[in-house]
Amino acid sequence: MKYDLGTGDLTNWMVCEDNFDTHYLGKCETIMALGNGYLGVRSATEERYSGEVRNTFIAGTFNRFDALEVTELPNCADVYEINFEIDGQLFHLTQGIVKSYQRFLNLKNGELTRKIIWISQSGKEIEFTFKRFISLDNRHLSGQQITMVCKNGNVNVIVKSGINGQMTNSGVQHFSEGEKRLFESDVLQMVQTTTESKIDIIVTATHTFESQGKYIKPESMILMDRRKIYNEFEFELEESKEIVITKYAYFSTSRDLEFEKKALKEIRKHSVQEIIEARQRGYEALIKDSEKAWHDQIWSECPIQIDSENAFDQLSIRFSQYHMRIMTPYHDNRMNIGAKGLTGEGYKGHTFWDTEIFILPYYIYSHPQIARRLLEYRYLCLSGAREKARANGYLGAMFPWESAWVTDGEVTPIWGAADIVTGKSTKIWSGFIEQHITADIAFATWQYFQITNDLDFMEQYGYEIIFETARFWSSRLEYSEEDQLLHINGVIGPDEYKEHIDDNAFTNYMAVFNMRLAIDYYEKLKMDNEHLFQRLNKKIGVDQIYKDLIEDIKRVYLPVPDDFGVIPQDKTYMSKKNIDLSPYKAQKHVGSLFRKYNLKQVNDLQVSKQADVLILMYLLENLFDKTVKLNCWDYYEPRTLHDSSLSLSTHSVLASDLGLYSLAYNLFSQAAEIDLGNNMKTSDHGIHGASLGGVWQCVINGFGGVRMLDGKLRIEPHLPENWQALTFSIYWQGEKLQVAIKKDEFIVTKLFSEKYITIEAFGTHFMFNDRVRVSY
Ligand code: BGC
Numbered sequence: 047m048k049y050d051l052g053t054g055d056l057t058n059w060m061v062c063e064d065n066f067d068t069h070y071l072g073k074c075e076t077i078m079a080l081g082n083g084y085l086g087v088r089s090a091t092e093e094r095y096s097g098e099v100r101n102t103f104i105a106g107t108f109n110r111f112d113a114l115e116v117t118e119l120p121n122c123a124d125v126y127e128i129n130f131e132i133d134g135q136l137f138h139l140t141q142g143i144v145k146s147y148q149r150f151l152n153l154k155n156g157e158l159t160r161k162i163i164w165i166s167q168s169g170k171e172i173e174f175t176f177k178r179f180i181s182l183d184n185r186h187l188s189g190q191q192i193t194m195v196c197k198n199g200n201v202n203v204i205v206k207s208g209i210n211g212q213m214t215n216s217g218v219q220h221f222s223e224g225e226k227r228l229f230e231s232d233v234l235q236m237v238q239t240t241t242e243s244k245i246d247i248i249v250t251a252t253h254t255f256e257s258q259g260k261y262i263k264p265e266s267m268i269l270m271d272r273r274k275i276y277n278e279f280e281f282e283l284e285e286s287k288e289i290v291i292t293k294y295a296y297f298s299t300s301r302d303l304e305f306e307k308k309a310l311k312e313i314r315k316h317s318v319q320e321i322i323e324a325r326q327r328g329y330e331a332l333i334k335d336s337e338k339a340w341h342d343q344i345w346s347e348c349p350i351q352i353d354s355e356n357a358f359d360q361l362s363i364r365f366s367q368y369h370m371r372i373m374t375p376y377h378d379n380r381m382n383i384g385a386k387g388l389t390g391e392g393y394k395g396h397t398f399w400d401t402e403i404f405i406l407p408y409y410i411y412s413h414p415q416i417a418r419r420l421l422e423y424r425y426l427c428l429s430g431a432r433e434k435a436r437a438n439g440y441l442g443a444m445f446p447w448e449s450a451w452v453t454d455g456e457v458t459p460i461w462g463a464a465d466i467v468t469g470k471s472t473k474i475w476s477g478f479i480e481q482h483i484t485a486d487i488a489f490a491t492w493q494y495f496q497i498t499n500d501l502d503f504m505e506q507y508g509y510e511i512i513f514e515t516a517r518f519w520s521s522r523l524e525y526s527e528e529d530q531l532l533h534i535n536g537v538i539g540p541d542e543y544k545e546h547i548d549d550n551a552f553t554n555y556m557a558v559f560n561m562r563l564a565i566d567y568y569e570k571l572k573m574d575n576e577h578l579f580q581r582l583n584k585k586i587g588v589d590q591i592y593k594d595l596i597e598d599i600k601r602v603y604l605p606v607p608d609d610f611g612v613i614p615q616d617k618t619y620m621s622k623k624n625i626d627l628s629p630y631k632a633q634k635h636v637g638s639l640f641r642k643y644n645l646k647q648v649n650d651l652q653v654s655k656q657a658d659v660l661i662l663m664y665l666l667e668n669l670f671d672k673t674v675k676l677n678c679w680d681y682y683e684p685r686t687l688h689d690s691s692l693s694l695s696t697h698s699v700l701a702s703d704l705g706l707y708s709l710a711y712n713l714f715s716q717a718a719e720i721d722l723g724n725n726m727k728t729s730d731h732g733i734h735g736a737s738l739g740g741v742w743q744c745v746i747n748g749f750g751g752v753r754m755l756d757g758k759l760r761i762e763p764h765l766p767e768n769w770q771a772l773t774f775s776i777y778w779q780g781e782k783l784q785v786a787i788k789k790d791e792f793i794v795t796k797l798f799s800e801k802y803i804t805i806e807a808f809g810t811h812f813m814f815n816d817r818v819r820v821s822y
Contacts, residue, residue, distance in 0.1 A: 086388020
């Protein structure tokens with residue numbers, strides 16, 4: 047990978063691959079993926095390679111293949127494959143000579159470019175420039191353009207390009223084939239319908255050809271195959287004369303809010319009209335609109351400037367913002383963010399706690415209205431969460447560990463990777479017993495409210511989420527005769543290397559936090575908002591919930607520091623066997639422990655997959671003093687393999703808090719490298735969404751020191767050694783603040799209103815209505 051391709055205005059905006067290697071196709075397919083939160087496309091190349099993974103996903107179009115599988119985002123028909131025959135030889139980089147090669151993604155406007163000079167077997171030197179984008183301005187639309195010039199003589203070119211519905215999710219075909227048709231002699235359209243959820247997906251495409259700035263019409267034939275419709279074009283490419291091929295595609299579905307009430311016929315007609323309009327406007331005009339949307343929505347709305355000796359730092363925060371945008375369905379609150387965004391089949395498009403704990407803070411501080419929509423999704427999932435609680439014998443709302451369509455409920459698969467000892471698939475217990483997600487959602491709801499002051503959200507959705515989740519915990523607690531306390535037994539905490547454990551510190555503390563929140567809100571609502579209180583009481587019986595919570599909360603067991611000042615991760619962790627973890631700490635690929643042990647054996651070792659007690663100390667930071675935090679750091683970090691991409695960023699922020707500054711920077715760099723770095727095998731199954739949110743947290747919450755504590759804004763920065771300055775903007779309770787940090791001072795400027803706000807920094811409160819300068 048190459049990171050310094052961009053110069054001038056594009057410095058630190060370009061991610062570049064300067065060497066094509068068929069062993070590492072997955073890396074750039076993922077990290078250079080394009081999208082807009084509605085549509086997400088892996089950047090597989092135009093010509094096909096064995097080992098490629100060609101994916102087009104449309105958010106929310108979940109389908110369940112059969113009763114033995116869980117629902118997943120189906121891989122829709124592909125439009126990006128285009129094959130070229132040059133004087134009878136297939137254009138392919140493993141044949142002929144590749145004289146020069148470069149592929150780069152411009153994060154600023156979301157355009158992907160590939161420039162190749164290729165010499166065919168018959169010695170013809172052809173310069174190809176491939177470009178494509180998915181519009182951020184019109185989410186249904188994408189453009190693709192190929193410019194070809196032959197440097198030494200004329201060649202005959204055959205181009206095969208169309209819509210290919212033969213795509214599968216690793217062999218699973220999610221669609222019944224609908225009609226394929228040609229409209230107006232050059233618009234192709236294919237309809238596919240998901241087999242179980244019955245969603246129609248309509249893909250429409252058309253091509254133009256230009257030579258010397260004028261449209262031309264090459265010889266063309268329309269071909270149809272099973273689940274495939276395409277054109278075959280033929281033309282003569284004359285020496286040094288450029289031919290420009292442009293392909294426009296329009297994606298629409300019967301699930302789209304704007305088409306929900308329309309008949310399929312109408313959606314199809316509309317799609318044809320849209321593609322004709324797009325063609326009239328042309329590639330350049332369309333990408334300009336998209337570039338403007340990138341500028342308005344992201345780069346001018348919440349810019350982050352890092353003045354670092356290591357230019358990679360600036361690039362990596364932009365890379366995170368780019369990917370968070372393309373993975374987030376801004377357009378529809380019935381959808382959420384998949385753990386791999388829309389960039390791969392990994393985790394099937396499902397949503398985890400990754401959203402609330404890792405990605406949501408970015409949205410709360412940078413785009414609060416989008417954060418609200420993401421939480422509204424959880425509200426819409428309440429019926430599934432209530433159903434899950436009931437099915438498990440509990441009350442209230444027990445949120446699914448993995449979530450898909452709002453009414454689906456729990457969708458975690460049951461069988462996973464190979465167990466090297468038994469030779470069978472390992473059972474995935476998360477869907478049954480990884481329950482902390484319920485408290486994580488309540489925590490995020492509270493965090494959103496504290497930072498935005500959005501009372502309307504709370505009244506419509508938030509309070510209900512908090513009461514129903516608290517009620518779940520109260521019904522979930524188990525009384526022990528032995529100590530006469532209430533326990534949470536048989537769970538998985540954030541550290542998924544420990545299954546069926548009792549009193550996981552993270553789960554218990556977060557559950558109590560959730561319960562306390564409900565108690566506080568009950569008391570507040572009863573006093574301040576009689577009308578809402580009565581409404582909620584009628585709907586979910588908050589009086590009874592409160593009564594139970596008040597009884598229970600005093601008796602919940604919360605692990606306290608042991609003789610060494612360390613909070614035990616769970617009831618048995620400290621008594622488990624220690625092994626030499628150094629080979630695994632130095633591993634090249636995550637999960638190397640499983641080459642020797644199976645999960646059952648790992649369960650009996652003092653080894654953690656990811657931050658567990660330590661993430662608790664970050665989220666509920668006021669509950670623990672610095673000594674306990676340091677003790678826990680010293681105990682758990684050496685036992686943590688960071689086998690989940692969620693781990694490094696949490697450790698980095700906590701290291702910043704604990705004054706372990708160079709370590710904090712080191713961990714941030716490792717987190718930033720997970721996808722963007724030079725390890726070419728990390729991203730095959732898709733992007734690590736939570737880690738990208740985590741990278742943002744390292745910068746803003748870690749080095750920038752931004753924190754919401756007890757409803758107040760605290761800013762206590764500490765820049766890494768090699769950073770001179772950090773500037774960013776955040777929203778705080780409806781106000782927009784620009785924060786400009788230097789080595790020994792920082793300035794906070796209020797961007798629009800005259801209202802006074804207060805921030806806390808290094809023990810002092812600063813009240814201001816325009817700007818404040820703090821030396822540190
Ligand atoms: C992690 C979970 C995470 C999931 C999806 C797992 O490997 O252990 O914490 O939610 O991946 O990213």
